[in-house]
Amino acid sequence: PIKLQTWEYLHSAVKMGSLLGEGAYGEVRQGVLRRKGRNVDVAVKLTKGAGDLSKVKIREMMKEARLMRNFKHKNIVRIFGVAVDEQPLYILLELVKGGALNTYLQKNGPNVLLKERLAMCQGAAHGLEYLHAATCIHRDIAARNCLYSNDKIIKISDFGLSRLGNTYKLVTPQKLPIKWLAPETITTLVFSLKTDTYSYGVMCYEVFSDGCEPWDHCTNTDAKKNVVSGKHLTIPDICPDRFKNFIYEKIYVKDPNKRVSMADVSRFIDALMLEYADETQD
Numbered sequence: 028p029i030k031l032q033t034w035e036y037l038h039s040a041v042k043m044g045s046l047l048g049e050g051a052y053g054e055v056r057q058g059v060l061r062r063k064g065r066n067v068d069v070a071v072k073l074t075k076g077a078g079d080l081s082k083v084k085i086r087e088m089m090k091e092a093r094l095m096r097n098f099k100h101k102n103i104v105r106i107f108g109v110a111v112d113e114q115p116l117y118i119l120l121e122l123v124k125g126g127a128l129n130t131y132l133q134k135n136g137p138n139v140l141l142k143e144r145l146a147m148c149q150g151a152a153h154g155l156e157y158l159h160a161a162t163c164i165h166r167d168i169a170a171r172n173c174l175y176s177n178d179k180i181i182k183i184s185d186f187g188l189s190r191l192g193n194t195y196k197l198v199t200p201q202k203l204p205i206k207w208l209a210p211e212t213i214t215t216l217v218f219s220l221k222t223d224t225y226s227y228g229v230m231c232y233e234v235f236s237d238g239c240e241p242w243d244h245c246t247n248t249d250a251k252k253n254v255v256s257g258k259h260l261t262i263p264d265i266c267p268d269r270f271k272n273f274i275y276e277k278i279y280v281k282d283p284n285k286r287v288s289m290a291d292v293s294r295f296i297d298a299l300m301l302e303y304a305d306e307t308q309d
């Protein structure tokens with residue numbers, strides 16, 4: 028019999044269910060995993076196809092899985108393991124039933140209460156602060172890459188671009204999420220923990236604008252010009268002034284050395300949420 032590591036499973040341990048979505052590698056399906064004598068609901072990422080191209084994809088997918096294995100936090104999608112005894116390969120993830128955050132915001136729009144939006148920003152800040160403590164640069168923070176559970180917990184997902192380290196310089200051209208990039212990434216192709224802070228600030232814009240795309244009426248080229256020339260997004264007025272000003276003055280900052288860390292952001296929002304709870308005891 029094959030000797031399995033604690034995070035390796037056999038295909039026979041997974042009961043496959045309905046389709047949840049399509050990812051870059053292939054399908055994502057709901058499933059049930061037999062784990063430590065119990066049945067656990069999971070989301071299963073499957074690799075598609077065979078041949079040379081998929082070998083590269085498989086390597087990328089396994090790299091993403093290995094990276095995610097280091098993390099265990101309420102606001103990060105948890106990985107249970109992989110099943111690699113047969114093709115297609117399975118990546119076994121915590122099932123987050125609510126789906127992607129941007130879709131939730133677009134669907135529920137104006138009905139989302141301010142308190143819920145602030146809690147979204149808070150959850151994402153805690154998750155990203157945790158990743159940063161492990162010097163992981165996520166590189167693709169955006170509402171589309173967060174999942175939102177039915178009990179309203181944000182889970183950061185999609186570690187396909189993530190890298191360990193304090194900085195990462197892009198050398199080979201790659202498709203990038205232009206409208207979420209920090210100004211210094213646009214000009215130098217350098218990513219850092221602070222460029223994640225900037226993208227987090229763009230995600231806050233999405234949270235307060237019902238999942239509207241940032242720089243909605245601009246082309247990528249114009250959005251780049253705006254950000255590099257020091258312009259920033261205008262956050263809708265449902266966002267409290269205190270938070271809006273924090274984002275403008277501490278996050279949408281051109282010099283990454285003057286931009287706050289995610290630990291600073293977490294501390295700010297935690298305090299804001301406490302004050303907000305005091306003011307709105309109705």
Ligand code: ATP
Nearest residue numbers: 047048049050051052055070120121122123127185
């Ligand atoms: P892309 O890079 O194109 O966004 P991907 O390969 O990273 O795709 P995901 O975006 O992670 O794939 O997954 C595709 C879809 O599958 C998501 O939009 C979501 O609807 C669903 N999904 C992914 N992970 C989970 C999960 N853990 N729980 C529930 N649904 C999930």
